[in-house]
Amino acid sequence: MNFKPVDMQLLDVISNIKSIPEGAINIRRDGEPVIRQSSPNIKIGTNADNNGLLVEINPGTRNESVHVPVIVTEAGFHDKVYNTFIVGEDADVTIIAGCGIHNDSHSDSGHDGIHEIIVKKGARMKYVEKHYGEGNGQGKRILNPTTNIILETGATAEMEMVQIKGVDDTVRITTAHIGDKANLKIMERLMTHGEQKAVSDVRLYIEGQGGSGQILSRSIGRDDSVQVFKAALVGKNECLGHVECDSIIMDQARIQSIPELIAESADAVLTHEAAIGKIAGEQLIKLMSLGMTEKDAIDTILEGFLR
Amino acid sequence: MLKLENISMTVNNSNGLQREIIRDINIEFKPGKLYAITGPNGGGKTTLAKVIMGIYQHTTGHIYLNGEDISELGVTERARRGIAYAFQQPPRFKGLNVADLITIARPGIDGLGLRMKMRDVGLCPEDYLDRDMGPGLSGGEAKRIEIAQILSRDSIISIFDEPEAGVDLWTVQRLIGLIVQKYQDNPKSTAIIITHHENVLPICDEIIVLEEGVIKLRGSAVEIWPLIRDDIQCKMREQCRGEICYEL
Numbered sequence: 001m002n003f004k005p006v007d008m009q010l011l012d013v014i015s016n017i018k019s020i021p022e023g024a025i026n027i028r029r030d031g032e033p034v035i036r037q038s039s040p041n042i043k044i045g046t047n048a049d050n051n052g053l054l055v056e057i058n059p060g061t062r063n064e065s066v067h068v069p070v071i072v073t074e075a076g077f078h079d080k081v082y083n084t085f086i087v088g089e090d091a092d093v094t095i096i097a098g099c100g101i102h103n104d105s106h107s108d109s110g111h112d113g114i115h116e117i118i119v120k121k122g123a124r125m126k127y128v129e130k131h132y133g134e135g136n137g138q139g140k141r142i143l144n145p146t147t148n149i150i151l152e153t154g155a156t157a158e159m160e161m162v163q164i165k166g167v168d169d170t171v172r173i174t175t176a177h178i179g180d181k182a183n184l185k186i187m188e189r190l191m192t193h194g195e196q197k198a199v200s201d202v203r204l205y206i207e208g209q210g211g212s213g214q215i216l217s218r219s220i221g222r223d224d225s226v227q228v229f230k231a232a233l234v235g236k237n238e239c240l241g242h243v244e245c246d247s248i249i250m251d252q253a254r255i256q257s258i259p260e261l262i263a264e265s266a267d268a269v270l271t272h273e274a275a276i277g278k279i280a281g282e283q284l285i286k287l288m289s290l291g292m293t294e295k296d297a298i299d300t301i302l303e304g305f306l307r
Numbered sequence: 308m309l310k311l312e313n314i315s316m317t318v319n320n321s322n323g324l325q326r327e328i329i330r331d332i333n334i335e336f337k338p339g340k341l342y343a344i345t346g347p348n349g350g351g352k353t354t355l356a357k358v359i360m361g362i363y364q365h366t367t368g369h370i371y372l373n374g375e376d377i378s379e380l381g382v383t384e385r386a387r388r389g390i391a392y393a394f395q396q397p398p399r400f401k402g403l404n405v406a407d408l409i410t411i412a413r414p415g416i417d418g419l420g421l422r423m424k425m426r427d428v429g430l431c432p433e434d435y436l437d438r439d440m441g442p443g444l445s446g447g448e449a450k451r452i453e454i455a456q457i458l459s460r461d462s463i464i465s466i467f468d469e470p471e472a473g474v475d476l477w478t479v480q481r482l483i484g485l486i487v488q489k490y491q492d493n494p495k496s497t498a499i500i501i502t503h504h505e506n507v508l509p510i511c512d513e514i515i516v517l518e519e520g521v522i523k524l525r526g527s528a529v530e531i532w533p534l535i536r537d538d539i540q541c542k543m544r545e546q547c548r549g550e551i552c553y554e555l
Contacts, residue, residue, distance in 0.1 A: 218402075246401065282398040285362050288382040289392050290412045290456065300411070304402030 003034075007071055010100030014130045015069045024066040026053055028081065030074040042066050042093075052082035052114070055095075059088035059120070067096045070113065075105030075139060080112040087117070087155075092124040099143055101167070103135040110142030110169075117147065119155040119182075127159040133166030140168040147174045151182035153208065162189040163198065164306065172200040178239075180208030188217040189306045192225035192253070203232045206239040206268070217245040220302055221253030232260040235268025243272040248279055248305060308497055309336040309359070309390075309464050313368035316358055328354045329520040332368070336464065341491050342499045343511035343528070345535065351520040352501045353395060356466045359499075360392040361385040372463070389463030395472060395501075397453040400440040405452055408440060412456035420459075427485055428455045429478050446473035454482060458489060465490065466499045471507065483507050505539055508532055 003011075007029065011017040020027075020035060024042035027035040038044045041061040047054040055066060072079055087093060095117075103109045119125050133141030143163075151157055163170060178184050184204060192198050204213040215231045233241035243259045259272035279301055287297035314332040317325050329351040336342055344352050357363040359370065361382040369378050372388055380388070400408070409421055416424075422432035428451040435452070438444065444452070450473050457465050467486065471479045487510060490498035500507060508514055514531040516524040524531055 280398060282394075283400055285382060286394060286398045287411060289360055289362070289386050290408075290460070291383060291386040292411065293383050300403070300407075301400065304400060304407065307402045 004073075006073055006102050010071045010073070010102060010132070010134075011069055013132045014071075014098030014100040015067055015096045015128075017067065017069065021067060023064060024055070026055075026068045028068075028070045028079075030072055030077050031079045031081075039064065039066075044068075047082060047084055049082065051080075053084070055083065055085045057085070057087045057091050057093050059090055059123075061088060061091040061093055063092060065094040065096060069097065070099040070111055072099070072101045072103075072109050072111050074109070075103055075137070076107035076109055078108070078110050078112075078142075080114070082114045083116070085115065085117045087119045087123045087125045089120040090122045091120070094126040094128065096128050098128070098130040099132075099145075101133045101135070101141040101143070103133070103137055103139045103141050105135075105137040105139045108140040108142055110140075110144070112144045113146070115145070115147045117149040117157075119149070119151045119157050121152045122154045123152075124156045125158075127157065129159070129161045131161075131163040131167050131170065133168065135166075141166060142169045143167050144171045145173075147172075149174075149176045149184070151176065151178045151184055151211075153180045153182065155179065155182045157183075158185045158187070160187045160189075162306075164189070164191050167198070168194075168196050170198045170200075172198075174200070174202045176202075176204045176213065178204060178206045178208060178211040178213050181210040182208055183212045185214045186216070188215075188219070188229075190217070190219040190227065191222070191302075191306060192220075192227055193222040194225060195223070196225040197227075198225070199228045199230075201230045203234065204241065205234045205236065206241055207236045208239070209237045210239065211237065212240040214241070215243045215245075217243075217247075218305055219245075219247045219255065220250070220306060221247065221255045222250045224252050226254045228256045228258070230258045230260065231272075232262065233270050233272075234262045234264065235270050236264045238265060238267035239269070241268070241270040243274075245272075245274045246305075247276040248302065249276055250278060308338045308373060310334075310371040311359070311368065312371070314355075314358060314365050314370065315367045316354060316363060317366045327520055329358070329365075329517075332522060334515065334522070334525075336497045336499065338497055339490075339492050339494045340497055340512040341487060341510070342497070343508050343514045344499060344501045344517055345503055345508060345514060345539070346517040346523065350517045352517050353468055354520075355517065356392060356468055356499070356501060359385075359464070359466060360390055362392075390466075391457045391460045391462035391464070392466045393453045393457040393468060393470065395468035396446075397449045399442055399444070399449065401442075403440045404436070405438050405440060406436040408452065408456055409459055413459040413461075416459065424455045424459050427458060428452070429481055430455075447475060447478070450474050451478065451482070454485075458485065462496065464497050464499065466501070468501045469503070470500065471502060471504045479504065480506070483510075503539055505536070508535070508539065
């Protein structure tokens with residue numbers, strides 16, 4: 001294995017990997033798999049079209065995790081991958097994805113990850129994805145993830161998607177189909193600065209009886225960055241759905257928040273809350289009255305907000 | 308210890324007229340004493356507290372802390388020099404938990420210390436230390452956590468702005484007991500309590516009555532309490548005789 005320090009640093013930031021973990025893992029660097037290992041219960045292979053991964057998690061697999069981080073370090077490289085994850089019936093697993101880009105050059109580099117996730121009957125899945133960019137060049141760092149998720153009867157999924165730093169341009173599209181008594185919770189955390197642009201478009205189709213879906217988004221827009229957040233809930237049955245988008249706006253940033261509720265059944269209960277505002281002066285004063293400087297108080301509030 | 312000299316604060320209201328919120332306040336707060344500030348709503352009590360903390364800038368006069376003129380210092384500097392203020396309505400923070408705030412109030416506090424501070428204000432550490440300081444807390448809970456922060460700080464001057472507001476009666480007694488125990492006769496510190504509470508006023512060393520921005524009355528509790536008790540105590544008490552009415 002020929003990992004450079006820059007690789008390890010990216011891996012550490014996006015998936016907390018300090019050394020290569022035990023168990024199922026696939027590390028993709030500049031479009032090539034550099035490490036791939038399966039575990040007895042989790043099989044990582046190449047998909048039929050030979051353009052991505054097929055990750056199959058055996059039914060009943062408990063308390064295991066699979067790491068599938070992607071790093072892009074070659075200047076000007078644009079990576080595209082189609083990954084499929086199948087979480088077997090009654091399994092309970094964590095998928096740790098994420099993408100880190102290091103770009104010191106003047107040409108753009110990026111990664112488009114197209115993920116399809118099927119959570120089978122009664123299974124539970126936690127999905128964690130961190131996006132991060134670094135490097136000093138003018139070249140943009142671009143990440144465009146597309147995620148389609150299907151939750152079968154009684155399945156539960158929690159998805160945590162985080163983008164804190166260094167990604168210049170991102171368009172995130174997430175679509176979910178939620179079955180009978182299935183439950184999906186999506187948590188997004190986003191911070192943009194400089195001239196960054198971020199668009200997130202989430203649509204949950206709650207199709208099954210007793211299904212539920214939640215979208216919780218927290219974002220901070222700084223400098224001249226622009227954010228657009230669209231969150232739609234489509235209730236097609238007796239179901240519960242809730243959207244909450246909460247943003248802190250600073251400097252000259254622009255934030256647009258568009259929650260959308262579509263009920264196609266009289267038994268659908270859909271709600272939304274959206275708020276955009278600057279840091280409350282009272283919060284700053286409160287922390288300063290405990291001895292913090294104004295700058296530390298701002299940092300503490302922002303860090304807590306995105307925690 | 309803390310000396311206010313000719314403190315006035317004027318604000319411009321919406322139609323351009325100047326209005327004096329507090330006028331010509333002269334007080335010297337001495338160590339080891341418990342001061343009560345009381346008076347009608349809008350009398351300038353909270354304004355005075357915020358002027359001491361540096362949240363509002365006074366228009367004229369000087370504030371001295373242990374001889375140093377702190378009039379020009381900001382909130383952070385005054386906090387670091389030993390002034391603490393428990394907000395009447397504590398602001399909420401999404402994402403910061405109770406333990407975070409107590410740790411900011413007293414950097415380096417350990418797990419045992421955190422738990423003790425919670426128990427002091429009658430909150431179970433198991434239930435509360437990890438709780439988010441967001442809108443999920445009730446007013447009374449937020450208030451007790453606010454007081455716990457100030458009690459953690461060991462400040463020279465601690466100001467409590469209506470500590471009883473929003474807190475149930477059982478807990479008020481306990482909180483007041485804590486404040487008295489910590490500050491009365493402690494030569495290193497002074498507590499100033501903004502209050503209307505009939506159980507708090509008589510036990511303070513000194514009562515200051517602020518009305519329309521000026522000090523209207525001032526003196527020991529023994530002198531002042533009899534003069535103001537009729538305005539503060541329940542007027543129906545004689546008729547209903549408190550809990551005795553249940554026996555009638």
